[in-house]
Structure formats: structure tokens, C-alpha cells
Amino acid sequence: MTMPSPAGPSASLPQSAANRETLASYRAYAEAQRAVDFLSDQKFPVQHLSIVGADLKLVETVTGRLTSWRATLAGAASGAWFGLLIGLFLAIFTPQAGFGLVLWALAWGVVAGAVFGYVGYLMTGGKRDFVSYSQIVAGRYDVLVDPAKAAEARALLERLNA
Template sequence: MTVEGQSVQYTELAKFEDYGSAQALVDKLSDAGFEVRRLRIVGNDLHSVEQVTGRLTVGKAALLGAGSGAWFGVLIGLFFGLFSPGASWISVLLAGLLIGAGWGAIFGAVAHSMTRGRRDFTSVKVFEAASYTVMVDAAHSAEAARLMGPS
């Protein structure tokens, strides 16, 4: 890594099983006045985890699409409301919301139907690490270790 035109070497300061502990160390060093831009939190042995959150039906896909479409419709309604002199803000927003929700529902249902049952669930995908290492700029490792205190 290059910082201000110089090559920076990092060394391990501490290793933790969870991200919260690594974050707590960085917070501790920050509170002690350490220049935290000299630190890194490195996730080791990354893997993806997909948590299945529920079954997805055509009706649910339409409902999710309607929600997304409604927000988009409100945005478009705001845009038209700004550039339409004499138009009622409420009617323009309401029209945008209803039209957006309707089209969103249609697109959501059609998109789900086109999968032909290959993806009949909703999920949230995250990346997790087996452990976390707090790394410090080697030139500042002694100061960081002193401020960190005994392990």
C-alpha cells in the first residue's frame, strides 16, 4: 500500500475470532489518540453465507415489486411535480405512487414467473470471516502495542 508516496509495511497487532473485538481494539486505540488511519482490520478465510429468509411466491414477488415500484413512482411524481406548474402536488405524487406500484407488481410477478420455480425463496447474502486481524503500519507498531496494553 502506498500512503503519501511512501511504501507502507503492515504487521500484525492482534488477532480476534469476531469482528466486534477487532473493532473494539481500534476504538480503544482511537480513544487513546492513536492515528487510526495507520490500522487495518483484515478478515481471514472469507466465505459467503446465504441466509434463506422465506418462500417466494408469485404473489409475494408482485408485492415486493409493488413496493419498489411505489418508491420509484413517488420519485417520478416529485420530478413531474417540480416541473409542472399548477399541478397539485398531492395528485401528482399519488398518481406516481399508484402507477409505479402497479407496474412494479406486474414486473415483479412476471420476473418471478420466468424463473419457472428455480428460485422460489428470498435470502440475504453476506460475507463472513473465520477470524479478524488488526494490522498496523510497522513504523507505528510499538506505539500501538503500548497503547493497546497487555493482551
Template sequence: MTSPFQSGQAPDPLGAAAAGRRDVARLPTPPKGWPIGAYPTYAEAQRAVDYLSDQQFPVHQVTIVGVDLMQVERVTGRLTWPKVLGGGVLTGAWLGLFIGLVLGIFSENPAQALVTGLIAGVFFGLITSSVPYAMARGTRDFSSTMQLVAGRYDVLCDPQSAEQGRDLLAKLTL
């Protein structure tokens, strides 16, 4: 049995199919560069890069890096049966309306297709919202959104321009 690669060589992570392509997607790599600024929010880091751009700095050499990443779940409200069922009805009605409109284009009676789609959508919306909520049995009676945020945002720059970038950002904070 022969090996797909010679001894001492790693296999091609992109596969042989990508061998002839010029626009091959690269694997993620850690950012490179020297830190020229650190900011508590992304908006402030963005403002710093915008300032560098306004000063004719070569911003293509700059990278904003989120450090100390956290997954944050923000609770948006309490779930109750009326909210769950109401959301299911509305979601199902929109989907049913869309399906009814599409079917109405090809139907001899578009109004009937629209009403049928709407009723079926409401029915399936009720089912798909109430069954998971009932199965949770009160273990998760709230709605929320998830975000990935950083504890701080570093602005990195290529070494050849880092000193100039740092000097410009020092003027911004004065």
C-alpha cells in the same frame, strides 16, 4: 510503428491524463506491517484499535485486515406469489408517487398527475416483480442478503511501533 513505451518499460497504468495530477488515485495494494493482534470478529479488532487510540498510540500506523474472506448468503424468508406481488405494488407505488409529485409541479391538475403516476407505478411495479419471479419457475423461492465476512481480523502496525502496540494490546486482554 512505434511503441507507446520504451523497451523494458511498462505502460503507465493510470494513463497519460493522470501525469500532471497530484491527487491520483492509487491502485489497491496489500497491507504492510507486523501483526500485533488477531481477533475473531471485526468488533473486537475495532475495540483493540480504539484501546490503542485511548492509550495515545499513533493509530494512523495501524490497519485492520480481514483474513479468510467468505461470501455469506443469509436467507431471510420464503418467497410466495402474494409476497412478490405485494412487494411489487409497494415499490411501484412509491416510484409512481414520486413521479406523480414531480409531474404535478408542472401540471395544471396536480391531483390527476399524482393519481396517474401512482396507478402507472403500481402497474409497472407488478410487472417488474412478477415477470422475473415467474421466469425463475420455482428454482429460487427465497429471499436473501449477501455479505462479505472474514474468518478473522488481524491488526497490523508499522514495524517501528509494532512492539509497543503488541505490548499495549497484551494489557487489554488481561
């Protein structure tokens, strides 16, 4: 944990956090959450606090290779859900059609999704032949406090760190 340092107003922060000062900085969100939870347990008015992630970076984790087969299957799966949704929706308003309509819409969803998945893969021209997911990660988490409540919060937080 890094000890407090005053933070001036910042245009990049929401209005609720713009005029607050840094109470403490932590490397992990769980540590910042623990500090706020401790202050809450001590009956500190936590509405005067904010947790702000700083030094943000985008982390993209590659999970595998994207092939035409995988793109087609993913499209088919998406199409199946869409077809099922449409089929159930239509079945509500045409109860005499029944279960057959739901299966028909599901089948068309699978086919259309598979075609769109395959064509979409071909249209990338091999520019992105991998599957990944992205997340935004903060380098540190600052706990901010209203200046009027800073002394009280610091005194309480010292008990947590002792």
C-alpha cells in the same frame, strides 16, 4: 486472541495495509475495534493501523418462500415508490396539475411494478423460489501495524490484555 505474527507484503491488500505486520488477531470485529480504540485512547497514532477481515465466507440466510403473490406484492411496492418519485418530480414542474398527478403516477407505478414483479417471477421458471439476504463474514480480524510502530503498539496492547 491470537498473538502477533509477522505478515509479509501481500498483493491482495490495499497499499495502506500491504507492508504492515500483524499486531493481533481476533475472532470478532468488535474485539479488533476495541483494541484499536484502546490504542487511540493511549494516544497511539492510529493512522498506522488497519483492521483486515480474513477467511471470508458468504452467508446467505433464507427468510421465506417466494410465491407469485409475494413477487407481485414486492413489485407493486417497488413500483409505488418509483411512481411516487416520478409523480412528485412532475408535480414540481407542473404545479397546476397538483396532487392528482402525484396520485395518478403512484397508481401507474403500483400497476407497472406488480406486472413486472409477476412476470419476473414467471421468468425464473421456479429456479429460485425463495427470498434471502446475503452477507460476507470474516473468520478472523487482524489488526495490522506499520513495522516502524509495531514495538510501541505491542507494548501498549499488552496493557489491554493484562
